[in-house]
Amino acid sequence: MVEFGRLIEVQGVTVPAFIYGTAWKEQQTSALTRVALGEGFRAIDTANQRRHYFEVGVGEAVAAFIQSGKVARSDLFLQTKFTYANGQDHRLPYDSTAPPRLQVMQSFEKSLEHLQVTTVDAYLLHGPSGRRGLSSQDWEVWRTLEELHREHRVSLIGISNVSAEQLAALLSDCQIAPAFVQNRCYARTGWDGDVRRLCVKHGVVYQGFSLLTANRREMTLPALTQIASRCGRSSAQVVFRFAMQVGMIPLTGTTSPEHMREDLGCFDFALSQSDVDTIERLLGD
Numbered sequence: 001m002v003e004f005g006r007l008i009e010v011q012g013v014t015v016p017a018f019i020y021g022t023a024w025k026e027q028q029t030s031a032l033t034r035v036a037l038g039e040g041f042r043a044i045d046t047a048n049q050r051r052h053y054f055e056v057g058v059g060e061a062v063a064a065f066i067q068s069g070k071v072a073r074s075d076l077f078l079q080t081k082f083t084y085a086n087g088q089d090h091r092l093p094y095d096s097t098a099p100p101r102l103q104v105m106q107s108f109e110k111s112l113e114h115l116q117v118t119t120v121d122a123y124l125l126h127g128p129s130g131r132r133g134l135s136s137q138d139w140e141v142w143r144t145l146e147e148l149h150r151e152h153r154v155s156l157i158g159i160s161n162v163s164a165e166q167l168a169a170l171l172s173d174c175q176i177a178p179a180f181v182q183n184r185c186y187a188r189t190g191w192d193g194d195v196r197r198l199c200v201k202h203g204v205v206y207q208g209f210s211l212l213t214a215n216r217r218e219m220t221l222p223a224l225t226q227i228a229s230r231c232g233r234s235s236a237q238v239v240f241r242f243a244m245q246v247g248m249i250p251l252t253g254t255t256s257p258e259h260m261r262e263d264l265g266c267f268d269f270a271l272s273q274s275d276v277d278t279i280e281r282l283l284g285d
Contacts, residue, residue, distance in 0.1 A: 006267055008249070010205050011179045013121070013155050016043035016077050017244060018264065021209060021253040022058050023047070029057030030064075032255055037065045037076075039260040045182075045207075045251055047081035047126055048111045050091035055080065055114040063116045079122035080111045081160060082141065084129055100140040108148060123154040124182060127161035134169045146176045158182060158204075164194040171202050182207035182251075187218040187282045191246070200247060208243050209251040212236055218282045227275050233265075240266040242279045 008017050020041040025032050033044060046058045058078075066073055082104050085096045094106035112118060123145055129135045134142075148154040158180030159170065167181060181199055185192050185208035192208070199206045218224060219235045228235045240263055243250040252263045271279075 008205075011156060013179075015121075015156075015205075015249070016041070017249055018240070018266075019043040019045050019077075019079070019207065019249055019251045020260075021045045021251040022054070023052050023253060025057070025253075025255070026054055027057070028255070029054040030060040033058050033061035034065055035257055036260055037061065037071070039257060040264050041260070042071070042075060043077035043079065043249075045079045046115075047083055048093045048107045048114065049081065049083040049088055049126065050093070051087065051089040055111060059115040059117075073117065077121045078115055078117060079124065080115065080120055081124040081126040082107045082145075083126040084137075086129075087126060100137050101144045104141055104144040104148075108153075119153050119155070121154075122156040122158060122180060123148060124158040124160050124180065128159070128166050131163075132165065134166055139173075142170065142174060146174070149176050156180065158207075162195070164198050167195060167198050167204075171198070171204075177202065178204055180205050180207050180249075182209060184208075184210045184214055185243075185248070187215045191243075191280065196247070206248045207251060208248045209253075211239050211243055211250055212252075215239070215282075221282060223278050223282060227271070227278065231269060231271070231275075233269060234262060237262060237266045237269075238271065238275075238279070241269065241271055242276055245271055245276050246280070 006017055007014050020036040022029050022033055022045060044058055046055045047053045048055050062076060065071060085092060093110040094103040125141055128138050145157040149157050156179035157176060158178045160182040162181055171177060181195060181204055183192050183195055196206050224235055224238060228238045240250045254260055
């Protein structure tokens with residue numbers, strides 16, 4: 001059982017163990033991000049993908065929160081992503097005719113502008129260009145992320161929406177290993193077991209998103225609800241605590257201040273190894 005505190009160390013960088021995700025919030029992004037910061041979240045996830053994120057709104061909230069004197073920039077962990085054109089709408093943050101390296105650089109500079117910062121703490125490839133393998137385009141993008149890391153403009157790099165096969169390929173030939181994999185996490189696939197096992201083997205930290213929304217059926221199973229009842233916690237808190245104890249950093253995108261506080265309450269209790277094992281096996285119920 002991995003015991004996560006509120007902060008963990010990833011490749012020598014201190015990282016909050018719970019991340020607030022800002023996808024699909026549109027014009028509410030700034031207000032909700034500021035609420036999340038006020039409730040105690042210190043890690044914020046976004047992307048320079050206007051189709052699903054409003055990165056400018058994140059920057060507005062972060063700047064306002066820092067200006068309020070409640071935190072310094074160094075107290076916050078900001079994570080954003082480079083997204084290929086097939087994941088964007090018409091509001092591209094780069095020249096689509098430019099080579100991949102230049103697209104990454106243009107997107108990154110725009111992210112700095114949107115977030116009103118000079119560096120980001122983590123920069124992720126939002127997903128490989130195809131469902132199988134890694135293309136030459138993927139490798140050019142990854143080499144550019146490595147370049148940004150070497151220049152100390154990015155503290156940690158990673159990849160999202162990746163299969164075990166693609167992650168293995170990346171790990172076999174990267175110059176700088178990914179610090180993070182960020183995937184949608186389904187109980188029916190053993191909580192992305194193949195990818196997580198590869199992460200553990202290579203010291204990569206797994207970030208799980210949609211832990212609640214991707215597992216609505218599993219959240220109602222007696223095996224889980226009985227654990228929640230015995231612990232005096234909500235099923236959501238149990239899932240987030242489970243994620244931490246198996247080595248994940250969970251993401252939540254809740255819009256409810258009450259749920260934000262509840263989610264952060266998962267630091268205040270622990271599951272037994274028996275409970276962790278039961279939740280790992282929810283697929284079999």
